Every structure is written in structure tokens, then in C-alpha cells.
Amino acid sequence: MRARDLIFIVFSNLRRMKLRLVLTALGVVIGTSAIVLMVSLGIGLQENVTQSLGELGAATHIQVMAGGEPGIGGPERLDDRAIGDISDLDHVQAVLPQVMVQAQDITYKRQSTFASVTGVPMDDLPTFGYALAEGRWPRDDDEIVLGASVPEMFAGGDPFSGGPAGPRLDLIGKRVAVTVMKMPDMEASGKEVMVAEGPESQMEAAETKRRLTVVGVLDKLDMQTDSTAFVTLKAALDLNGVRSSRPVYDTAVVKVDSPDAVAGVEKTLTSRGYLTFSAVSVRKSLQAVFMVIQGVLGALGGIAMIVAALGITNTMTMSIYERTREIGIMKAVGASNRQIKRVFLGEAAVIGVLGGLGGLALSVSGAALANLFVQSLVASQSMSGGAMPQNTTFFVIPASLGLFAIAFAAGVGLLSGLLPAVRASNLDPLIALRHE
Amino acid sequence: MSSTVEVTGLTKSYTMGGEPLLVLRGIDLAMRPGEVVCVMGPSGSGKSTLLNIVGGLDRPTSGAVFVDGVSLDSMDDEQLAVYRRERVGFVFQSFNLIPTMTAQDNVELPLVFAGIDKDTRRHRAAAALDKVGLSQRLDHKPTELSGGEQQRVAIARAIVNSPAIVLADEPTGNLDTATGHEILLLMREMNAEGRTLLITTHDRAVAESVAHRIVHLLDGSVTEIEQGGNL
Numbered sequence: 102m103r104a105r106d107l108i109f110i111v112f113s114n115l116r117r118m119k120l121r122l123v124l125t126a127l128g129v130v131i132g133t134s135a136i137v138l139m140v141s142l143g144i145g146l147q148e149n150v151t152q153s154l155g156e157l158g159a160a161t162h163i164q165v166m167a168g169g170e171p172g173i174g175g176p177e178r179l180d181d182r183a184i185g186d187i188s189d190l191d192h193v194q195a196v197l198p199q200v201m202v203q204a205q206d207i208t209y210k211r212q213s214t215f216a217s218v219t220g221v222p223m224d225d226l227p228t229f230g231y232a233l234a235e236g237r238w239p240r241d242d243d244e245i246v247l248g249a250s251v252p253e254m255f256a257g258g259d260p261f262s263g264g265p266a267g268p269r270l271d272l273i274g275k276r277v278a279v280t281v282m283k284m285p286d287m288e289a290s291g292k293e294v295m296v297a298e299g300p301e302s303q304m305e306a307a308e309t310k311r312r313l314t315v316v317g318v319l320d321k322l323d324m325q326t327d328s329t330a331f332v333t334l335k336a337a338l339d340l341n342g343v344r345s346s347r348p349v350y351d352t353a354v355v356k357v358d359s360p361d362a363v364a365g366v367e368k369t370l371t372s373r374g375y376l377t378f379s380a381v382s383v384r385k386s387l388q389a390v391f392m393v394i395q396g397v398l399g400a401l402g403g404i405a406m407i408v409a410a411l412g413i414t415n416t417m418t419m420s421i422y423e424r425t426r427e428i429g430i431m432k433a434v435g436a437s438n439r440q441i442k443r444v445f446l447g448e449a450a451v452i453g454v455l456g457g458l459g460g461l462a463l464s465v466s467g468a469a470l471a472n473l474f475v476q477s478l479v480a481s482q483s484m485s486g487g488a489m490p491q492n493t494t495f496f497v498i499p500a501s502l503g504l505f506a507i508a509f510a511a512g513v514g515l516l517s518g519l520l521p522a523v524r525a526s527n528l529d530p531l532i533a534l535r536h537e
Numbered sequence: 538m539s540s541t542v543e544v545t546g547l548t549k550s551y552t553m554g555g556e557p558l559l560v561l562r563g564i565d566l567a568m569r570p571g572e573v574v575c576v577m578g579p580s581g582s583g584k585s586t587l588l589n590i591v592g593g594l595d596r597p598t599s600g601a602v603f604v605d606g607v608s609l610d611s612m613d614d615e616q617l618a619v620y621r622r623e624r625v626g627f628v629f630q631s632f633n634l635i636p637t638m639t640a641q642d643n644v645e646l647p648l649v650f651a652g653i654d655k656d657t658r659r660h661r662a663a664a665a666l667d668k669v670g671l672s673q674r675l676d677h678k679p680t681e682l683s684g685g686e687q688q689r690v691a692i693a694r695a696i697v698n699s700p701a702i703v704l705a706d707e708p709t710g711n712l713d714t715a716t717g718h719e720i721l722l723l724m725r726e727m728n729a730e731g732r733t734l735l736i737t738t739h740d741r742a743v744a745e746s747v748a749h750r751i752v753h754l755l756d757g758s759v760t761e762i763e764q765g766g767n768l
Contacts, residue, residue, distance in 0.1 A: 434647040438618070530594050
């Protein structure tokens with residue numbers, strides 16, 4: 102029997118059972134798409150999430166915070182001595198201490214923005230990948246440099262929308278006002294409230310305003326940086342009303358010499374009681390989350406595929422039962438057992454392939470939808486502080502995965518058709534011919 | 538296009554509800570090339586079983602069938618399929634056409650399994666259908682054909698592979714006398730081309746009109762062999 106004739110016989114047989122074919126293939130569609138989505142999620146993670154975390158410029162960066170939990174015995178203060186200790190660690194190239202200003206807003210004339218204000222040692226910024234787009238670095242404590250998106254934010258632009266840049270204010274050389282809400286020391290006032298009625302004034306936030314001159318605007322870096330304005334450490338401490346000679350920093354960014362060294366340094370820092378945060382650790386926790394999702398999808402896909410396989414076996418068994426006499430006729434006119442087997446295996450494989458194609462189509466469109474959904478979710482998360490680039494795709498379906506899916510579905514079809522096909526080929530022709 | 542068929546000491550038994558049932562009790566029969574032999578006997582005499590064993594659709598319990606000196610018993614299932622495909626043509630009482638296929642496709646079927654290309658198949662199936670007088674009915678499905686026409690399609694299918702042996706099991710059993718006569722004429726034509734024919738029937742008139750020899754079978758044994766009317 103020629104291959105062309107086999108294919109022709111297979112398709113004309115399948116054409117006779119359209120509805121059953123569709124229903125049976127539907128099971129394969131579901132199983133295939135679940136499996137494809139699972140694998141594509143894995144690929145998407147590897148390719149894109151890793152890459153976009155790298156885009157944060159953070160592959161060699163570790164963010165360090167003082168260990169907030171007393172009693173562990175770690176350093177609770179991130180001060181100059183602590184910074185010095187961290188700088189002395191192996192693989193550490195530089196440490197950038199940061200002071201978050203409790204800024205209410207930044208105002209220019211009658212326009213204001215909620216951009217955050219951070220104090221940093223200006224000289225070290227270039228080492229950590231910051232670059233100027235225009236102007237110069239602040240030299241004085243009453244100068245300020247703006248993140249790339251801040252001039253836009255003054256004009257009401259939203260740096261998180263990912264849309265085209267809105268109107269920008271040219272602020273170089275202009276004076277802006279930073280308003281700081283100095284909340285009363287929570288611990289102190291809390292105690293007093295518990296003991297007795299404290300003076301009203303202590304419960305109210307004190308508002309201080311300070312005028313600073315814009316001297317530069319940064320290049321785009323990451324979403325967090327772009328929406329932040331930077332002042333000197335001293336200016337930031339002043340704004341926060343800290344007069345101490347031994348200032349404590351909120352966080353520090355540690356730069357290590359290679360991405361491979363991140364995990365080791367991070368481990369050392371954690372063992373010393375610091376809280377750390379790095380692209381590597383974020384990736385790890387993300388991977389754990391996605392592993393769960395992949396596992397659920399994989400189990401779902403596996404179960405769906407098993408059910409689909411049983412469906413194919415059932416359909417083929419029924420169809421062979423109905424065509425028993427036809428099989429007898431084919432044998433009488435000279436069809437060999439092998440040829441009969443091939444016909445039915447072919448039918449089962451085609452059901453698998455059709456299901457695989459359908460499943461691939463479903464998963465491609467499903468992946469596109471899921472990517473849109475996840476992107477909008479990420480965008481809304483970013484508004485509340487998280488930094489994640491806009492066009493992250495979590496589901497990636499390369500051509501090889503598509504081919505694999507179809508081959509896999511065909512394999513499942515073949516395997517589920519095996520038993521019925523062997524039974525058909527071993528039918529006694531005389532009994533088959535007598536079948537009504 | 539002729540073959541000798543030699544049957545020696547053929548027995549066949551089935552187990553029916555635990556009881557062994559002897560269908561053939563030692564048949565000996567030698568057919569000359571181009572001979573027409575009719576097997577006559579009542580239902581259950583074993584004539585269909587004999588035909589099926591000679592056609593390689595069934596295997597004997599003991600004894601042997603030699604076709605041109607080669608024993609069917611020595612063939613495995615694949616070789617037996619090739620034997621059915623290339624040396625034998627079957628005609629059944631109930632026609633056994635595939636209802637979803639046209640006359641043309643039904644006749645082509647043996648050629649499909651023989652791996653013959655489509656153009657040759659079309660040509661040879663059309664020629665076979667023309668020979669049985671159905672050249673106007675190529676694209677009709679079995680349900681659109683009369684009983685006589687269906688049996689003629691079956692005959693075309695039996696001869697499309699140019700087999701040396703044609704086995705017909707009650708070929709006129711489902712047909713009226715006039716239509717049955719047409720079928721018998723086709724049988725004679727097949728024989729005139731040199732084919733060896735083994736036909737079962739319970740109708741004496743059928744046997745008389747086509748057979749060179751008539752073998753009478755009763756309860757699995759040959760009771761009488763007589764000369765037929767086809768001389």
C-alpha cells in the first residue's frame with residue numbers, strides 16, 4: 102500500500118465520523134494547550150524575566166537594609182561603620198548609602214509631583230550606572246538632580262503608563278520646593294499615648310519646606326530611578342531633620358564584581374543580620390512562584406492528555422467495532438494485518454495531530470491574552486513601587502515548542518490507537534465478514 | 538492464468554459450547570487448471586468452510602491445500618494475505634461491498650493493498666467494470682445499485698487483480714433466477730479466460746449450468762462426484 106493511499110483512506114474514514122473526530126480531538130486540544138502553556142511559561146521566565154531583571158542594571162547590585170528584627174543580634178544600624186565593613190568584603194566594589202527623604206511632594210510654581218527624593222553620595226552615582234542626560238551633578242547641599250521622568254511628572258505625565266513621553270518642563274536652573282512631613286517619632290509618641298494624653302502638637306506632623314536648585318536631569322535607567330530626585334546625603338538628612346553626627350542610612354546598594362558573586366555576598370550580608378534584595382534573589386523567589394504555576398499547569402496538562410488518550414482509544418475501539426465487517430472485506434481482498442493496523446494507527450495519529458494543531462492555536466492565543474493580563478497586572482503593581490519593565494512577556498512559544506507539541510500529540514494519538522489497531526488487525530476475517 | 542488446486546485429507550473442527558464440531562471430515566479433491574467445480578450440499582454440510590480454507594481465509598485442522606504445488610499451510614499470515622490479494626478472487630452471497638465507497642473504489646480496493654498507482658488502478662477497475670457491463674455505473678454507491686449490479690461489482694473486484702482462482706460462495710443465492718443467470722454467464726466468461734473456479738451452491742440448476750464437475754457434500758464428507766453440464 103502506498104503512503105498516499107494510506108493517507109487518503111485515513112482521511113476518508115475520518116471524514117465519515119466528523120462529530121466524533123471533533124469531540125475526541127478536543128480532549129487533545131485541551132491537553133496540548135495546557136502543556137504548551139506550561140513549557141512556554143518556563144521559556145518565558147528564562148528568556149524574559151531574567152533579562153528584564155538584568156535590565157534593572159541590578160545583576161551585580163544588592164540592596165541592603167538594616168536588619169529590622171531586634172534580638173537576632175545583627176547590626177540594626179546601617180551607619181558609616183557598617184558601610185565601611187561591607188566595603189571590605191570580598192568581591193564588593195562599591196557601596197552606595199541612601200537616605201530616603203520623607204518628602205510629601207516637590208513643587209515648581211503651582212505644579213507639583215509625588216516623585217520621591219533620595220539622598221546619595223553624588224560622586225559615587227556614575228559607578229552605579231547613573232548618567233546625566235543634561236546639566237551637571239549637584240555640588241552643593243541646595244542642589245538637586247532629577248530622574249529622567251520627573252520633569253514629565255510635573256506636567257502630569259505618568260512614567261508608568263509606558264505611553265509616549267508627555268510634555269516636559271525645562272527645569273534646569275529653576276528652583277523647586279521640597280515639602281517634608283516630619284512625622285512624630287512613632288515609638289516615643291506611642292508610649293506617651295499609652296501612659297497619658299500627650300500634647301497635641303506632638304501627634305501632628307510637622308511640615309518643613311526647602312528650596313533647591315535643579316542642576317541636572319539623569320538618563321533613563323529604570324522605573325524607580327526615573328521617578329526619583331537625588332540630593333546629597335547631607336541635604337537628605339537635613340530634610341529629615343536628622344542632626345546626628347553619626348547618620349544612619351535607610352538602605353545601601355552594594356556593587357559586586359560579577360553576577361556570580363551576588364549570591365555569596367548576599368549570603369554573608371544576611372548572616373550578619375542585614376536584609377538584602379537582589380535580582381538574583383528576586384529571580385529565585387519568582388522562579389519558585391512560577392514553578393508552582395508550572396506544576397499545576399503540568400499536572401492539569403498531564404491529566405487532560407491522559408483523558409484525551411483514553412478518549413482516542415475509546416473512539417477508535419467504537420469505530421473499529423462499527424467497521425468490523427469492512428475490515429473483514431479488506432482482509433478478504435488481500436489487506437494484510439500490517440496494512441489494517443496502519444490504517445487505524447493512522448486515524449488515531451491524525452486525531453492526535455489535529456488536536457495538537459488546535460491546542461497550539463489555543464495556547465498561542467491564550468499566551469497572548471495571558472501576557473496582556475500579566476503586563477497590566479505588573480503595570481498596576483509598579484504604581485505601588487515595584488520596578489518591572491513594561492513589555493515583559495511571560496509566555497513564549499518558539500517554533501520548536503510548536504513542533505514538539507504537534508509531534509507529542511501525534512505520539513499520544515499513536516499510542517492510544519495502538520491497542521484498538523492491533524485488535525483490528527488480528528480480527529478473524531470470517532468472523533468479521535459475518536458481523537452485522 | 539490457470540492454477541491447480543489440490544486438497545488432501547482436509548478436516549476442520551470447531552468447538553461449539555464445549556462440544557467439538559467436525560465440519561469437514563477428510564476431503565480429497567484435485568482441480569485441473571481452468572476447471573469449474575461446484576460444491577453442492579445443504580446448509581451446514583461444510584461447503585463454505587471448504588471454500589474459505591482454499592481461499593486462505595481459514596486454516597484447516599488437518600490436511601493440506603496445495604495451490605500450484607505450494608502448501609497454504611506453509612504460509613504465515615502476511616504471505617496468506619498476499620496469496621488472497623494476487624492469486625484468489627472472492628465472490629460472496631451477500632456481495633460484501635463497502636457501502637461508503639463507489640463501485641469504482643470498491644473494485645480498486647484490492648489494487649490499493651497491492652500498492653498499485655492510482656492511474657493504473659483507475660484504468661484497470663474501469664476495465665473490470667466494463668467487462669461486467671457496469672461501465673455506466675462507476676460512481677454509484679452499492680445502495681444505489683440493484684442486487685444483480687452489486688454482485689457484478691463484486692465480480693469485477695474479484696477479477697481486477699487477474700487472479701488464477703475465483704472462489705464464489707453461493708453467488709446467486711441472494712438473486713432472482715434471471716439475474717442469477719446473468720451472473721452465471723459472467724462466471725463462464727471468467728472460466729473462458731482460463732480461471733479455475735470453485736463455486737458453492739445448493740441449487741442444482743446453477744451447478745449443472747457452469748460446472749465441469751459437481752462435488753456433493755454432506756456432513757463434511759464427499760458423497761458423490763458427477764460430471765457437470767459445462768463441457
